[in-house]
Amino acid sequence: MLSKPHDRLAARFEAKLDAVGALIRARMESRHAPRIPEVTAHLVGAGGKRLRPMLTLAAADICGYRGENDEKLAATVEFIHTATLLHDDVVDESSQRRGRATANLLWDNKSSILVGDYLFSRSFQLMVETGNLRVLDILANASATIAEGEVLQLTAARDLATSEEIYLQVVRGKTAALFSAATEVGGVIAGAPDDQTAALYDYGDALGIAFQIADDLLDFQGDTAATGKNIGDDFRERKLTLPIIKAVAQADATERAFWRRTIEKGDQQDGDLDHAIALMQSHGALDSARVDALSWAAKAGVALEILPDHPVRDILADLAGYVVSRIN
Template structure:
């Protein structure tokens, strides 16, 4: 599939259609397990976020990987719900850390309730996710998903320490992305192969696919922030700059900066003293140093890594959709 085709084909919608019955079971399990007899605020806060929409890509990756590998039991539904609970918990915590007031076009839980509720409900969802993991009876599944949860938390702390620090390198950026985004993508696909009892090389291919897909996904998001169309993305151009986030295009631009340009980045990113015209200056510098095209090439490279890993799996209609999905996440920046 060409990148132009991927833009219009929307493989995530084909994936959702193929997995509709399984996703209905996942959603039912999520509603069941987010209930609380003694603390009604838990389902209130969880429902606000879970029912806000979103592509549900992570749980669909688990379902797709399991079906691709020929799994015929029920544990893929439990694991897909587990993955969604982990993801939702991290979103609740992220919004508190980032002091966000909006997600998916709606007020965040911490704004509607308070920070304490968001943190504690996030903790509850993490606990629920571990209960679901153990329901599978698989130590390998428990190891993979618990490692992912630890890696996500580690990535959040690393991002906190790297924030607004011009010494942040591309290597540190990749560590953050692997923690915040790719770890759960990789675990979501890997456990699908594990519960199907597939050979190690196939499980490794699923893990590699998820890792590379997550990195490509995040780099594409970085690019859309500096070169996207706000009407198409629904996001304001330059939000990362305003929030002083060191994304790949900004890191590449800072690395190529002369003395005057570096002084600009010290003032706007490190010290946070931004003026109205600074965003346009930042975008001009990013274009000047070719950081958009360089980041785009890297995102496409990670997409190719994901596609090549998926080609190591058996022939299946879902295999092709997952390959197309790797094209789709970067087609947005073509």
């Protein structure tokens, strides 16, 4: 028996996910620029759970949809996600994703940016093919919100004045916007009532926030083999994630000087990561962030209650719990 909720979703939607995969492969082809499928295939081939497209299929299924436009929307969501990953790795100067070398390292930054732009364009073509203007509005707004969140992060990531409120705004942009759009469009394409599509939006929003906070925590406490990331990557990249923000808020003058040197100025030395983790632990910042993640996961579960009684609804509720179980 499959115990992980995303595995249960994958099993339930196996046929549709195969169709989504075929659609992705077909639309990432290019007659004139063979580098496009090369770069895209490298990232797609790295695996990943296809969580966001599964959310679209699941939301549509709960709301009784029977058709193929959910597959186009699922592929759209995956294209947007893949495009943002390509761009993010350039912005973050990353060298590893999902345990493999990033596209910008194997090719170059120009290729990653331009292929990401190509995938964004493909995603809009797929949206239009559904013939649903509201779907187009939701996903276009999500794309703009994602870009806005990334730009906000550029200015906030290394500023010790960044508050939890600003952090939440960044997360709602860079992560939760696509989760909430993925679930909301599933309801919209199914013709669900407004209160149900609003509930699907709320679920995706809360799930995305819980997911990101959990990722922030895993950066300091996770298993490299499981996450594909090295412990402390966010610290080395000088990202003010939630645990650090919480620790900075309680820092004395000496501790604040440490954070200013390592995060704002980028002067990091041997032993600084261990000291940073010790500071977060001494102020209960890691535990506090874990409580926040659990709270958002609970909000995601509550949002589902208005939806029709459905086995997939139960899986989505389990998924919210699983997202944060990784940090227990």
